Amino acid sequence: MGDILEVEGLSFRYPEAPRNAVSGFDLAIPEGEIVVLAGPSGCGKSTLLRTVNGLIPHMYGGEYSGDVRVAGSSVKDSNMRDLAQSVGFLFQNPENQIFMFSVERDVAFGLENLGVPRSDMRARVDEALRLLKIGDLAQRAPHELSDGQKQRVALAGVLAMRPKLVILDEPTSLLDPKTASELVALVARLRRELGTTFVVVEHRLDLLVEVADRLVVMDGGKKVLEGTPRDVLFGEEAEAHGVAVPAITRVQKMLAGKVGVSADRLLAPSELAAAVEGRGA
Numbered sequence: 028m029g030d031i032l033e034v035e036g037l038s039f040r041y042p043e044a045p046r047n048a049v050s051g052f053d054l055a056i057p058e059g060e061i062v063v064l065a066g067p068s069g070c071g072k073s074t075l076l077r078t079v080n081g082l083i084p085h086m087y088g089g090e091y092s093g094d095v096r097v098a099g100s101s102v103k104d105s106n107m108r109d110l111a112q113s114v115g116f117l118f119q120n121p122e123n124q125i126f127m128f129s130v131e132r133d134v135a136f137g138l139e140n141l142g143v144p145r146s147d148m149r150a151r152v153d154e155a156l157r158l159l160k161i162g163d164l165a166q167r168a169p170h171e172l173s174d175g176q177k178q179r180v181a182l183a184g185v186l187a188m189r190p191k192l193v194i195l196d197e198p199t200s201l202l203d204p205k206t207a208s209e210l211v212a213l214v215a216r217l218r219r220e221l222g223t224t225f226v227v228v229e230h231r232l233d234l235l236v237e238v239a240d241r242l243v244v245m246d247g248g249k250k251v252l253e254g255t256p257r258d259v260l261f262g263e264e265a266e267a268h269g270v271a272v273p274a275i276t277r278v279q280k281m282l283a284g285k286v287g288v289s290a291d292r293l294l295a296p297s298e299l300a301a302a303v304e305g306r307g308a
C-alpha cells in the first residue's frame with residue numbers, strides 16, 4: 028500500500044512569531060499505520076496536525092513552505108470540503124467541535140454538510156454512537172455532558188465520516204483511565220477492521236505504545252526521533268527530548284537479556300510479568 032500521508036520539507040511560521048513552529052519536517056506514513064507523535068509542550072505537534080487537516084494554510088496566515096499530501100493530493104491545493112472527507116480531526120479541546128442541540132444531531136453534522144443521504148446518515152450515526160458506546164446519550168444536549176462524554180461525541184462525529192486518515196490531538200487528556208484504554212482499543216480495532224490510518228498526539232505513551240507501529244518525536248519544530256516504539260523508547264535519546272518513557276519499558280530495558288526477558292519488542296505489563304515469572308514472554 029502507498030503512503031496516505033507525505034510531509035516534505037515542511038516549515039511554518041505563525042504571523043509575527045519569532046521562529047518557525049514547524050521546521051524542515053519530513054514524514055511518510057503508509058496506509059493503515061498507527062503513528063504516535065510525542066514531544067514537549069510547544070514543540071509544534073498541534074501545528075503539524077493543522078497542516079494535515081488544512082487549517083494551515085487555508086485558515087491561518089503565516090509563512091508556509093514545503094508540501095503535505097494526503098492520499099497523493101497536496102493539502103495546500105485542496106479545498107477544506109474535500110479534506111474533511113479524507114482527514115478526520117479531533118481537536119485538543121472538544122468544546123471547539125460541538126455545535127448542535129443534541130448528541131445525535133452533532134454526530135450527524137459533518138455528514139449533513141457532505142450531503143450524505145438520510146438513510147445512510149442514520150446508519151452511520153448509529154454505528155458511530157455504538158462504537159463509542161454513547162447510544163444512551165443520543166438525545167442529550169452536548170453542553171450538559173462531562174468532558175469525557177463530549178470527547179466521545181466529537182470522536183463519533185469524526186468516525187461517522189469514515190475518513191481514511193484520522194488525526195487525534197491528545198484524545199485521552201480528558202478521559203478517565205478506563206475510558207482512555209477503551210479509546211486506544213477502539214483505535215486498534217478500527218485500524219484492523221477498516222484499515223484506518225491514525226496519527227495520535229499523546230503524552231501518555233504507556234497507553235499507546237503497544238498498538239502503535241511508529242513513534243515520532245518532535246522537539247523545537249523538528250523531527251528528532253522516528254522508529255518503532257521499541258527502538259525509540261529503548262534508545263538513549265528519548266528522555267533527553269522530554270519523552271515520558273513508560274515505567275514498564277524502563278523495567279523491561281533493565282531486565283532485557285536476563286531472566287528470559289526478550290528485547291526484540293515492547294512487552295505489555297502482563298507479558299513482562301509472565302517472562303519474569305518464567306512463564307515465557
Ligand SMILES: Nc1ncnc2c1ncn2[C@@H]1O[C@H](COP(=O)(O)OP(=O)(O)OP(=O)(O)O)[C@@H](O)[C@H]1O
Nearest residue numbers: 041042044048066067068069070071072073074075
Ligand atoms: N495560533 C497561534 N498563533 C501564534 N503562535 C502559535 C499559535 N498556535 C501555536 N503557536 C506557537 O507555535 C508553537 C508550537 O505550538 P503547538 O501548539 O503546535 O505546540 P504543541 O506541541 O501542540 O504543544 P502542546 O503539547 O502544549 O499542545 C509554540 O511556540 C506556540 O506558542
Ligand SMILES: [Mg+2]
Nearest residue numbers: 072073074119
Ligand atoms: Mg498541542
